[in-house]
Amino acid sequence: MADENKKIAVxxxxxxxxxxxxxxxxxxxxELLKQGIQVSLLTFPRQKWPLTHNKLQIIPLGISRGNRFxxxxxxxxxxNKYLSEHSFDCIFSLDRVSVFTHLHAGGGTHKxxxxxxxxxxxxxxxxxRKTSFFxxxxxxxxxxxxxxxxxxxxxxxxxxxxxxxxxKDYPVDKDxxxxxxxxxxxxxxxxxxxxxxxxxxxLCLKHNLSLEKNYLLFxxxxxxxxxxxxxxxxIAWLPDSYELIxxxxxxxxxxxxxxxxxxxxxxxxxxxxxxxxxxxASLCKAFVxxxxxxxxxxxxxxxxxxxxxxxxxxxxxxxxxxxENKTGVILKSDADEENIKKxxxxxxxxxxxPEMTPGQIRDNIKYLNNEIIMKRVIQDFMEIQPLL
Numbered sequence: 001m002a003d004e005n006k007k008i009a010v011x012x013x014x015x016x017x018x019x020x021x022x023x024x025x026x027x028x029x030x031e032l033l034k035q036g037i038q039v040s041l042l043t044f045p046r047q048k049w050p051l052t053h054n055k056l057q058i059i060p061l062g063i064s065r066g067n068r069f070x071x072x073x074x075x076x077x078x079x080n081k082y083l084s085e086h087s088f089d090c091i092f093s094l095d096r097v098s099v100f101t102h103l104h105a106g107g108g109t110h111k112x113x114x115x116x117x118x119x120x121x122x123x124x125x126x127x128x129r130k131t132s133f134f135x136x137x138x139x140x141x142x143x144x145x146x147x148x149x150x151x152x153x154x155x156x157x158x159x160x161x162x163x164x165x166x167x168k169d170y171p172v173d174k175d176x177x178x179x180x181x182x183x184x185x186x187x188x189x190x191x192x193x194x195x196x197x198x199x200x201x202x203l204c205l206k207h208n209l210s211l212e213k214n215y216l217l218f219x220x221x222x223x224x225x226x227x228x229x230x231x232x233x234x235i236a237w238l239p240d241s242y243e244l245i246x247x248x249x250x251x252x253x254x255x256x257x258x259x260x261x262x263x264x265x266x267x268x269x270x271x272x273x274x275x276x277x278x279x280x281a282s283l284c285k286a287f288v289x290x291x292x293x294x295x296x297x298x299x300x301x302x303x304x305x306x307x308x309x310x311x312x313x314x315x316x317x318x319x320x321x322x323x324e325n326k327t328g329v330i331l332k333s334d335a336d337e338e339n340i341k342k343x344x345x346x347x348x349x350x351x352x353x354p355e356m357t358p359g360q361i362r363d364n365i366k367y368l369n370n371e372i373i374m375k376r377v378i379q380d381f382m383e384i385q386p387l388l
Contacts, residue, residue, distance in 0.1 A: 006384065007038045009083065011093040011100065013062070013075050015047040020182075020298060021106055025094050026051065031374050035384060040088070042079055044071075069133040072096070076141050090382055091151065098144040101153045102382060105162055106182075108295045110138045112165040116293045116315075120224065146170045156381050158182045158296040159317025178381055181321060182296040183373030186366065189305040192279055193362060196306065200283035207271055209283065214242045214351070215269075217284040217308070219277045219299045220291075223250035227290035227313060229258055233337060234288065234311070234344035236262040242348075243267040245284060247277040278302035285351045290331050290340075291316050304328075304365050307358025309350040311343060321365055326355040 010032075012025035025041075026049070032039050033053050040057045041049065044064035061078030063071055076097045083091060083099055093100035096110065107113070114135060118126045129135050146152070147170055155177045157163040163177050192199055204211055216235065220226040228246065232255060235244045244267060246255075252270050259268045274280065278299065281287060287303035287310040297318035300310045304321075310328040312318055322328045329350065331343040356364070378384050 005038075006089045007040070007087070008032055008090045008092060008382075009040045009042060009086075009088045011042045011079060011091070011095050011097055013042075013044045013047075013071075013095050014064075015043065015049045017050075021094050021104075024104070024106070024182075027370065027374055028092070028377060029056065031378050032384070035378070035386065037384070040086070042082060044075065067134075069137055072134060072137055072141070090384075092382065093145075096138055096142050096145070098141045099149060099151060100145065101151050103145065103152070103155045105155050105157050105166060106295060108162045108165045108293070109169045110135070110142050111169045113293070114139075116225070120292065143170065146172055152176065154178055154381060156180055156377065159320050161315065161317040161319070162295050179320075180373060180376050180381060181317075181368060182298050182301065183368050183370035184298060184302050184305060186305065186369035186371070188276075189278065189302060190362075192282060193306055193358075196282035199279055203280060203283050207269070209245075209269065211283070214239075215245045215284040216242060217280050217287045217303065218244060218246045218289070219248060219280065219287070219303070220289065221249035221273065223248070223255060225292050226294070227292055227333075228255050230290040230313075230331070230335070230340060231288045232258050232262060232264065232268065234290070234340050234347075235267060236264050237341045237344050238348055240267070242285075243269065244288075245280055246270050247272070247274050247280050249273040278306060281306035281308050284308060286310065286347055288347070289313070289316060289318075290333070292333055294318070300328075301365060301368050305362055305368070307361050309347065309354070309361065311347045321368065323364065325350070327361050327364055 045060035062075035294316040
């Protein structure tokens with residue numbers, strides 16, 4: 001059975017009900033508390049974590065507002081000081097700090113992130129990042145945590161893509177890296193999957209859409225990194241009955257202009273950020289996420305849990321879970337227009353001549369059930385045995 005005398009520190013600076021990392025942190029803390037383990041949560045002040053428990057201690061550190069560099073610096077300093085004064089069996093970090101035993105490398109490395117951002121930025125933006133205290137400090141503590149941290153035991157990568165980036169950017173012992181994919185609320189998506197026709201009708205009425213149209217779904221905030229421009233170019237090659245629904249937060253101006261230049265303005269629907277955006281898969285024929293970089297791609301997993309074929313880029317970690325040309329299509333991230341056309345036509349063929357039913361697509365990824373993933377994280381990664 002689990003050792004109830006174990007003490008574990010969880011490092012997660014922010015809380016937001018919409019944040020993927022924060023939700024993951026919350027799920028892990030809940031699972032640890034179920035095992036009767038004492039948990040200390042190291043976080044920013046004034047974070048409204050929706051959890052109280054007699055074995056949970058919330059430790060506010062640093063500052064939660066103001067300059068990004070100061071936030072990162074003071075939080076890392078506070079974490080280091082607290083950990084030097086208290087003893088833990090495991091220090092599990094979901095943040096970039098310089099001291100931990102176990103790390104969740106959910107977003108890949110900051111170094112790779114900057115490389116990708118700089119490829120698609122102006123000279124001034126690149127100069128700013130190169131001289132930014134925040135970016136320089138983030139790179140410093142990332143390197144220190146991965147290469148000069150004697151406490152490091154294991155790194156959790158959510159995809160082989162992330163593992164490759166870490167090994168490329170830093171001399172990390174590969175034996176310390178474990179790949180465990182991201183999980184999802186399997187029960188919740190299942191309930192909507194069973195009622196997807198009813199859900200589709202409600203969403204059509206809400207947004208004045210038509211059930212007669214063939215919609216593709218683009219879901220995510222940060223339109224540039226997630227490749228919305230590529231999605232628009234792809235839609236332009238599809239028959240007129242195919243339209244694109246865009247759910248997420250981002251500036252629409254440049255993309256509306258691109259849609260106009262492509263002659264598809266009437267085929268594009270910006271719906272803004274929506275709670276449980278994956279529900280929009282219920283009225284769509286497929287999901288598209290041609291990201292320039294996506295460590296995992298939870299939105300793609302959720303779309304597949306709703307029975308949709310997906311199109312993703314080869315810079316998306318969800319490639320590990322895809323059965324190419326059966327459950328989805330993989331597009332080269334630096335593809336030219338001819339390759340975009342070919343990929344979207346492959347997707348069109350999967351829609352109109354499916355290899356698998358929606359139920360089979362969903363069943364193909366049932367191992368991404370968050371309950372299963374949490375057990376793997378707690379038992380395999382953190383090496384904590386369950387209560388008997």
